[in-house]
Amino acid sequence: MSGVKSLKIALLGCGTVGAQVARILLEDQAELTTRSGAQLELTGIAVRNTSTTRDVEIPAGLFTTDAETLIDGADVVIELLGGLEPAGTYIARALTRGASVITGNKALIAAHGAQLNALAAEHGAQLRYEAAVAGAIPILRPIADSLAGDHITKVMGIVNGTTNFILDAMDSTGAAFDDVLAEAQALGYAEADPTADVGGHDAAAKAAILASLAFHTTVSIDQVHCQGITEITAQDVADAKAAGYVIKLLAIAEKTGSGISARVYPALLDRSHPLGSVRGAFNAVFVEAQNAGDLMFYGAGAGGAPTASAVMGDVVSVARALATGTVLPAASALEAPVLADFAEVTTRYWIGLSVTDQPGMLARIASVFAEHGVSIEAMNQSTAGDGTAHLRMLTHEGSEEALASTIGDLEALDTVASVTSVLRVEGN
Template sequence: MSGVKSLKIALLGCGTVGAQVARILLEDQTEITARSGAQLELIGIAVRNLSAQRDVQLPDGLFTTDAEALIDAADVVIELLGGLDPAGAYIARALERGASVITGNKALIAAEGATLNALAAANGAQLRYEAAVAGAIPILRPIADSLAGDHITKVMGIVNGTTNFILDAMDSTGAAFDDVLAEAQALGYAEADPTADVGGHDAAAKAAILASLAFHTTVNMDQVHCQGITEITAADVSEARKTGYVIKLLAIAEQTEAGISARVYPALLKRDHPLASVRGAFNAVFVEAENAGDLMFYGAGAGGAPTASAVMGDVVSVARVLASGASLPAASQLREPVLSEFTEVTTRYWVGLAVNDQPGMLARIASVFAEHGVSIEAMNQSAAESGTAQLRILTHEGSEAALSSTVSALEALDTVASVTSVLRVEGN
């Protein structure tokens, strides 16, 4: 096309998302050229197995096992292999030669994002990774660009579709965790080994990315407090429902006077909170900013076509810059991360206790809370069975340190048979 810059695109990986990206590049080339100002030519797709079955029928001549040669011939590299190696080496190779990179690799960005961003800046290349967090939902670009002139104080989101599907099904059906997990695996929402999802690790990688972008610093995944949903019981979900709450696995990035906190854990939300209505495998991210106020971004958090949409958004953005010939803005100065200790995080607790139903029991339990400076907001006791009653206590806001020490002291009481659950409460 006369007068339109031509850009050579290399695609690394042709799984569920990669196949859809290739399809869009081939089928929608005319529209993408009009939107980006550049003609994008898919010059090859690097795969491990040339004979593997693909979700989309693509020309055989595009496939190669020589990823490095493909990278060296490209203006733009799309990395959709996942994992740290060899994806990290491939991205570094592309950036070192000045090729721009789009990736959906959350684990790599959470671990090596600062290094790769610096490498991109040093070589006049772009590195974009919208697809690394919340699938099709445009959240990273709004945080990095649209809200760049604002001061974000908190980002809180449901960023893992598997865990949201499980918790939503437990809430709506009353089923136990193991039963819903098996259903999620049968439906393809959960992997055969679901540890990364139900253990909170997938969400923790995304929390690190969100914290880094929102607060213009570098937060690594190992700096994120991480707790999964494997201990959530049907009783927890049922009691939460009775009191007007729903349990969600939340990824939270927050900046307070104490510093930056990044954390993942199951928490109670009031049913009128915007995130409480997120159902099934959908994702949503709630952003609090000083001037913009409260914003929520909602949509499909996974899947081939939705995630490919996020990748293609980055592709068009990169192509526009390259087509215009404009120089990239100087990289913003990253602040040294001032991380608060998790013990300094301020939240509320919802504590479940199995207690010996005897005179003076409630007074002794209340005194433990008072001794640790934790105020009780509400208390509910269910009918006793065989001398043991179930007690649920909701606290007022307190530090994680004070709340945690309170729970430890409760465990030592002879009137407490066991602490059956400890959950945090988020939102207003």
């Protein structure tokens, strides 16, 4: 097209998401030119095996195993390989050349985002990664751009579709964790090795990215407190439901009095909370800002086409800037982020106890809470009929340190057979 700047696009990876990105670049070229002001030319797709059958029909001549040469001839590189390497080396090569990079690689950004952002700024390139968090949901650009003039105080989200599918199914059917996990694997919602999802590590990477953007700092995945859902039982879910709660795996980035807290754990939410109604494999992110108030972002958290939509949003944004010569601001970061000690984070606990049903039992348990300055908001007791009882105790807000010490002393009581579960309560 006469007078329109042409941009060479290199695509690294052609899996579920990469194939859909290639399809959009090939099928929607005219519309993308109109929207971006530049002609986007897909010059090649770097893959490990050029003969692999793809879900999308793509000209065979686009495939190559020579990623380096492809990168060196590109204006924009889209990295969808995943993992730390060789993706990290490829991205660094592109940025050093001054080529802009769009990636959906949450693990890489969570581990090395600060270094890569600095490299991009040094060489006048752009590094964008909307697809790294919550699939199709536009959340990173709104945080970085639309809310740039506000003060975000907390970001709390359901950012892993696998765990939300599992917990939602447990809530709606009463099934056990292992049974629902097997179903999720059969349906393709969970990997054969689901550790990254059910262990909370995938959500932790996304929590690090959200915290970094929301608070203009650099939080890495190893600074995120992480707990998965593998210990959640059908009884936990049923008891939560009876009390008006739902259990969700939450990624939380919060500004506290002592610094920034980034954490992932399963927590109770009131069923009326906006995040409490997120079903199946969907994702949602709830943002609290000083001036904008409460904001909710909801949508598909994974899948080829939805995630490709997020990738292409970044592509068009970068292409517009390159076409007009506009310099987009680099990600802003404090040199020395102040991180809150997890022990100082305040929350509420929902504690399950199996106890000996005898006189004075409740008084002894209550005294343990009092010793640590933790007050009990509500309690429910059910008798098992064999001389034991099951207690569910909801605390008022307290520090993690005080609450953890309370649990330790409860376990030492001879009237407490076991602490059956410890969950936090969020969204108050």
